[in-house]
Amino acid sequence: MDPSQCLFCGIVTGKIPAKKVYEDEHALAFLDINPRNPGHTLVIPKKHFETILDMGEKDAGKLFESVRKVAAVVMSGTSSQGISIGQSNGQVAGQVVRHVHFHVIPRFANEGPVGLEGALPSKKIDDESMDKIAQAIKTAHAPHSHKEPEQEAKKPDKRHKEDIDFNF
Numbered sequence: 001m002d003p004s005q006c007l008f009c010g011i012v013t014g015k016i017p018a019k020k021v022y023e024d025e026h027a028l029a030f031l032d033i034n035p036r037n038p039g040h041t042l043v044i045p046k047k048h049f050e051t052i053l054d055m056g057e058k059d060a061g062k063l064f065e066s067v068r069k070v071a072a073v074v075m076s077g078t079s080s081q082g083i084s085i086g087q088s089n090g091q092v093a094g095q096v097v098r099h100v101h102f103h104v105i106p107r108f109a110n111e112g113p114v115g116l117e118g119a120l121p122s123k124k125i126d127d128e129s130m131d132k133i134a135q136a137i138k139t140a141h142a143p144h145s146h147k148e149p150e151q152e153a154k155k156p157d158k159r160h161k162e163d164i165d166f167n168f
């Protein structure tokens with residue numbers, strides 16, 4: 001995606017207004033326009049990355065340091081009793097804005113104590129399938145899509161993914 005077409009890049013450059021609450025060298029945080037709770041804040045890298053899988057370890061590490069700082073000031077500034085952090089990669093995961101962002105959402109004692117993962121129902125998966133899934137993840141490559149050489153991405157997959165039906 002061309003960053004000049006990106007909504008959040010527009011907020012970084014100041015072309016699009018936002019209620020900014022925190023800024024450092026690498027990250028910017030501003031209030032979500034559709035807050036799930038008062039103080040719902042989005043933390044983004046100033047550089048354009050579509051998903052965290054496009055980020056190198058350094059950029060991702062720095063971003064998470066900023067997320068932690070923002071979580072602390074949001075919690076303190078809203079006097080909340082807890083903080084939920086959510087982050088979606090890819091359309092199927094619910095990502096709408098294609099620029100990496102962390103949702104930092106203050107949580108209050110008067111609401112149901114449901115984690116963000118509670119948006120998905122839990123599934124019954126038998127022990128043998130759980131072993132296969134664990135093995136597939138343990139033996140997977142973790143390419144950085146922005147850096148990995150062509151042949152690395154095309155290496156034969158040793159996970160025998162065809163053995164696993166992920167439609168539980």
Ligand code: 5GP
Pocket residue numbers: 007018019030031032033034035042088094095096097098
């Ligand atoms: P996603 O669904 O991609 O994880 O989250 C995108 C978030 O961006 C949504 O919660 C949405 O409310 C927020 N959002 C969309 N457009 C704007 C905007 O122009 N300004 C701000 N501050 N937030 C936005």
Ligand code: ZN
Pocket residue numbers: 003006007008009010047048049098099
């Ligand atoms: Zn962007």
